[in-house]
Amino acid sequence: MTAHAILVVGSINYDLIVSQERLPRRGETLVSTGFRADPGGKGANQAVQAARLGASVRFVGAAGADQHGEICRAALEREGIECRLRSTGAAAGLGIVHVVGDGEVHATIVEGANAVVTGEWVDENADLVASSAVVVLQNEVPASANERAVALAAAAGVPVVYNAAPARPVPLEVTRACAWFVVNEDEAAEYLGRPLGDVADDAAMRAAVAELAAFCDSVVLTLGSRGCYVLEGRRVEFVGAVPAHAVDTTGAGDSFIGAFAVALADGVDPFSAARTAALVASITVAGMGAQSSMPTREDLEA
Numbered sequence: 001m002t003a004h005a006i007l008v009v010g011s012i013n014y015d016l017i018v019s020q021e022r023l024p025r026r027g028e029t030l031v032s033t034g035f036r037a038d039p040g041g042k043g044a045n046q047a048v049q050a051a052r053l054g055a056s057v058r059f060v061g062a063a064g065a066d067q068h069g070e071i072c073r074a075a076l077e078r079e080g081i082e083c084r085l086r087s088t089g090a091a092a093g094l095g096i097v098h099v100v101g102d103g104e105v106h107a108t109i110v111e112g113a114n115a116v117v118t119g120e121w122v123d124e125n126a127d128l129v130a131s132s133a134v135v136v137l138q139n140e141v142p143a144s145a146n147e148r149a150v151a152l153a154a155a156a157g158v159p160v161v162y163n164a165a166p167a168r169p170v171p172l173e174v175t176r177a178c179a180w181f182v183v184n185e186d187e188a189a190e191y192l193g194r195p196l197g198d199v200a201d202d203a204a205m206r207a208a209v210a211e212l213a214a215f216c217d218s219v220v221l222t223l224g225s226r227g228c229y230v231l232e233g234r235r236v237e238f239v240g241a242v243p244a245h246a247v248d249t250t251g252a253g254d255s256f257i258g259a260f261a262v263a264l265a266d267g268v269d270p271f272s273a274a275r276t277a278a279l280v281a282s283i284t285v286a287g288m289g290a291q292s293s294m295p296t297r298e299d300l301e302a
């Protein structure tokens, strides 16, 4: 087994990031205050963050046949990520991202080429699973891909970090076979079928984490600029966010996941892993774009 190898099965999107003072009202046309186009997609972002922290990263997905797909593929390869990208005539997936106020993000994705990242494609690349220390999944590719990846990882005894974002129905046998179930407050509310309450309310957040344990024995509930709760076994710990001047929170959650996976692969305990991941995410929010603002290991040491 390659030590500390991370396998990400997931999405690639070309992000169109529009900064504006607020979201437009119905029928209104707003003038943006800034624009940036960048490689993105939760899967690709997580892979890039893991690679920047020194992990050996493999990626199973699809980039798309157009120029956007080519830019995204080249971005992954520049990071030294071993890519197994399924051919398709479809255009790249897109992320249409509105950034308002102090970096708050409202996003819509267009599936594009990500639709061909199926269970069949995961099976064709099954050799990567058993030789990885950690497998990372999200919900921007077809559910069959995650189901196969979880089954192969379980058979090989490889832990899965499942970032169940965006929220969608997932069988409990899939989530329970994962080592980690990671969601933000909005996704948690969707999975639990109820509002979570005030993220500053410690008792309410601990109650939510306890309920999320129905999905998986180990849970991380991320709460943006507040921090996160980590549940492992019977221990729940709050890990505060590292204060940052947020410019654009696009990809901050992915940055957290990439860093968390690397730390787990390095044998770090999950509470310390979450502290490192929080630091990494705090650097990502301070710059525009997802992948372009993710720190390297040298950045962290500096």
Ligand code: RIB
Residues within 6 Å of the ligand: 011, 013, 014, 015, 039, 040, 041, 042, 045, 094, 095, 096, 107, 109, 140, 250, 251, 252, 253, 254, 290
């Ligand atoms: O998590 C951020 C990512 O979500 C963006 O890069 C966008 O592409 C969407 O997938």
